[in-house]
Amino acid sequence: MLTVSDLSVTLPMAGVPVPVLSGVSLTLPRGGSVGLVGESGSGKSMTALAVMGLLPPGARTGGQIGFDGHDLLAAPEAALCALRGRRIGMVFQEPMTALDPLMRIGAQVAEPLRRHLGLSRAAAAARAAALLARVGLAPPRVTPDLYPHQLSGGQRQRVVIAAALACGPDLLIADEPTTALDVTVQAQVLDLLAALTAEAGMALLLITHDLAVVSETVEQVLVMYAGRVVESGSTAAVFARMAHPYTRALFAASPHAAVGDPAPIPGVMPDPRARPPGCAFAPRCARAGGECTRTVPPLLGTDAHRVACFHPHAAR
Amino acid sequence: MKGSAWRSPSLLAGAAITAVMVAVALLSLVWTPYRPTAMDFVHRLAPPSAVHPLGTDSFGRDVLSMIMAGAQSSLTVALIAVAVGAGLGIPLGALAAARAGLLDDLVMRGCDLAFAFPALLTAVMITALAGPGAGNAMLAIGIFNIPVFARVTRGAARGVWAREYVLAARAAGRGDAAISVVHVLPNIAAVLMVQATIQFALAIVADAGLSYVGLGVQPPQPSWGRMLNEAQTFIWRAPLLAIFPGLAIMLAVLGLNLLGDGLQDLLDPRLRRAR
Ligand SMILES: Nc1ncnc2c1ncn2[C@@H]1O[C@H](COP(=O)(O)OP(=O)(O)O)[C@@H](O)[C@H]1O
Ligand SMILES: [Mg+2]
Numbered sequence: 001m002l003t004v005s006d007l008s009v010t011l012p013m014a015g016v017p018v019p020v021l022s023g024v025s026l027t028l029p030r031g032g033s034v035g036l037v038g039e040s041g042s043g044k045s046m047t048a049l050a051v052m053g054l055l056p057p058g059a060r061t062g063g064q065i066g067f068d069g070h071d072l073l074a075a076p077e078a079a080l081c082a083l084r085g086r087r088i089g090m091v092f093q094e095p096m097t098a099l100d101p102l103m104r105i106g107a108q109v110a111e112p113l114r115r116h117l118g119l120s121r122a123a124a125a126a127r128a129a130a131l132l133a134r135v136g137l138a139p140p141r142v143t144p145d146l147y148p149h150q151l152s153g154g155q156r157q158r159v160v161i162a163a164a165l166a167c168g169p170d171l172l173i174a175d176e177p178t179t180a181l182d183v184t185v186q187a188q189v190l191d192l193l194a195a196l197t198a199e200a201g202m203a204l205l206l207i208t209h210d211l212a213v214v215s216e217t218v219e220q221v222l223v224m225y226a227g228r229v230v231e232s233g234s235t236a237a238v239f240a241r242m243a244h245p246y247t248r249a250l251f252a253a254s255p256h257a258a259v260g261d262p263a264p265i266p267g268v269m270p271d272p273r274a275r276p277p278g279c280a281f282a283p284r285c286a287r288a289g290g291e292c293t294r295t296v297p298p299l300l301g302t303d304a305h306r307v308a309c310f311h312p313h314a315a316r
Numbered sequence: 317m318k319g320s321a322w323r324s325p326s327l328l329a330g331a332a333i334t335a336v337m338v339a340v341a342l343l344s345l346v347w348t349p350y351r352p353t354a355m356d357f358v359h360r361l362a363p364p365s366a367v368h369p370l371g372t373d374s375f376g377r378d379v380l381s382m383i384m385a386g387a388q389s390s391l392t393v394a395l396i397a398v399a400v401g402a403g404l405g406i407p408l409g410a411l412a413a414a415r416a417g418l419l420d421d422l423v424m425r426g427c428d429l430a431f432a433f434p435a436l437l438t439a440v441m442i443t444a445l446a447g448p449g450a451g452n453a454m455l456a457i458g459i460f461n462i463p464v465f466a467r468v469t470r471g472a473a474r475g476v477w478a479r480e481y482v483l484a485a486r487a488a489g490r491g492d493a494a495i496s497v498v499h500v501l502p503n504i505a506a507v508l509m510v511q512a513t514i515q516f517a518l519a520i521v522a523d524a525g526l527s528y529v530g531l532g533v534q535p536p537q538p539s540w541g542r543m544l545n546e547a548q549t550f551i552w553r554a555p556l557l558a559i560f561p562g563l564a565i566m567l568a569v570l571g572l573n574l575l576g577d578g579l580q581d582l583l584d585p586r587l588r589r590a591r
Contacts, residue, residue: 052487057416085489092487097480102502111498112488163488 001203002028002051002171006063009046009227011056018272020046021227023299024063026220030170033197033204035214035235037250038224041269044207047224048173051205052090053080068170086116089164091193093176095156099148106132106144109163116167131162135192154185158192165196171203179209190217211247212256215239223247226269226280228296233305241305243312246281279309287311327578333571341388350378352385353536361554370560373543374550379557382538383564389450389533390540390568394519396454398512401461406508408462409469410500413477414492424470427463435460436525443531453532457522461515468511472504506583513576517569524565540565 009021021043028034036044049055051065053072065072092098099108109131110124119127129144135158148156157177164172174193178186194217197204206218214221214235221238223231223246231244242248249265267284270276279297282288291310299308356376364371370379412423439456446452476482485495526532527541540561547557
């Protein structure tokens with residue numbers, strides 16, 4: 001249903017076009033689920049925003065984003081407006097800032113219902129109340145006439161989820177939906193997302209920097225680094241092998257998966273303005289050899305498992 | 317909110333003074349001690365007394381009645397001038413903020429151009445060309461409020477456009493116009509309200525200036541500016557004739573500025589907390 005092929009995005013930084021995404025491809029069948037994993041700055045949000053047609057002004061794109069027969073990169077703004085919130089819903093990272101502070105939560109959930117489905121004020125309000133109850137925000141503790149600042153972070157994220165799901169979209173994009181939440185709430189919100197999407201047969205694109213988060217939630221995983229996909233495949237295959245050294249480093253850095261303390265990945269991701277000519281991970285990689293610093297390793301393998309590395313790990 | 321309002325003396329004082337001004341202006345529509353235009357040549361230049369609390373002017377008109385009627389004309393001119401400025405300036409600024417790029421540049425350069433003219437002088441020029449009178453005074457003052465509101469709106473709106481809930485609204489399929497109305501304007505309403513109060517005070521001064529030079533409200537309808545002008549001739553014999561309208565202008569401006577300051581203090585921290 002969603003097919004991203006060879007997506008590239010350049011953004012102007014101080015007037016100079018800088019590539020932030022290169023050759024990103026992913027396929028998400030109807031009702032399927034894909035996890036997009038990588039450190040902060042690896043291009044996950046840009047991928048999501050490209051699908052939504054909400055890239056920052058001045059962005060230049062290449063490749064295709066097919067959604068149910070439309071090419072989203074070529075679609076006019078009006079067509080995208082009709083799709084956003086109706087067929088594609090999105091949940092953002094910061095529940096503290098993703099809600100309008102001056103609007104009641106019920107109204108924020110009802111808004112897309114009125115806009116996209118043409119519901120009357122009363123019908124939309126009733127539906128919004130039901131949606132809020134479905135995400136676990138029911139009276140007497142939470143009523144639709146509350147304002148965002150009267151809710152906790154986890155409750156606000158539930159409001160955001162209810163609003164994103166209001167029109168029953170075919171695809172839900174969740175960009176780090178639990179990153180800003182307390183650890184105890186994270187699992188609940190993830191479970192809620194998984195349950196709601198499964199129940200409605202909705203496809204899920206789950207973005208996170210925590211590799212362990214996706215292991216139980218999604219069917220396929222894409223690991224991104226510096227604007228490229230470095231490893232992809234079915235969740236089982238990727239976790240069974242973790243062929244790319246970056247994938248392993250990411251896993252070791254996860255606060256949820258590591259056996260001992262999480263081990264932060266040494267070094268920093270190269271700035272998109274000054275990426276090395278070869279593999280972008282080479283400067284931080286213990287296995288890097290000569291060719292790693294000269295040529296970008298191609299993403300090779302089968303649909304079940306691909307890796308972009310000259311010195312991949314064998315099975316774990 | 318009530319608690320913090322009571323803790324702000326400038327808000328209270330400003331609201332009280334402004335409320336009195338508005339009440340006096342409204343009252344003058346139905347009642348003044350004397351008809352403000354009624355002349356009494358026997359009692360010219362009378363000092364304040366029990367019959368004429370603020371005395372009479374050189375035509376024997378009751379000064380208190382004139383001040384009351386002047387409040388009404390002054391507040392009306394200022395209100396409509398600010399409404400014109402806000403009514404055109406806010407949409408322009410909101411549009412500029414929503415459509416960064418050429419349109420934004422156009423609107424902002426237009427504002428720069430408007431600011432290059434000294435406002436009061438140009439208002440004098442406009443009313444001199446278009447003819448004196450309350451209507452043209454409102455327009456002339458209103459025109460100079462347009463760029464003020466456009467700029468303030470654009471600046472504040474750009475801040476809202478950068479917030480994540482606007483991105484979330486766009487991701488929900490809302491267009492620029494709907495976002496401007498549903499999310500941007502309510503979130504900058506406080507800033508605009510404060511600005512409107514300040515502009516209101518400036519408009520009262522501008523109106524007084526225009527009617528002082530004879531380009532505002534026309535006789536026989538009284539205005540504070542013309543009262544000041546007419547008092548000049550008798551400034552040594554009857555200085556109070558200049559002092560009372562001067563005080564009225566000063567009080568009106570003071571009240572509105574205090575109100576603006578108080579509103580700013582009241583609304584800003586509350587909004588910051590709510591965000
Ligand atoms: N508005 C922007 N203009 C220019 N560059 C940006 C902008 N937003 C993000 N970037 C850059 O794009 C790259 C990818 O960012 P992003 O997709 O947000 O990463 P992630 O979501 O994986 O943390 C980063 O290098 C970031 O610096
Ligand atoms: Mg991100």
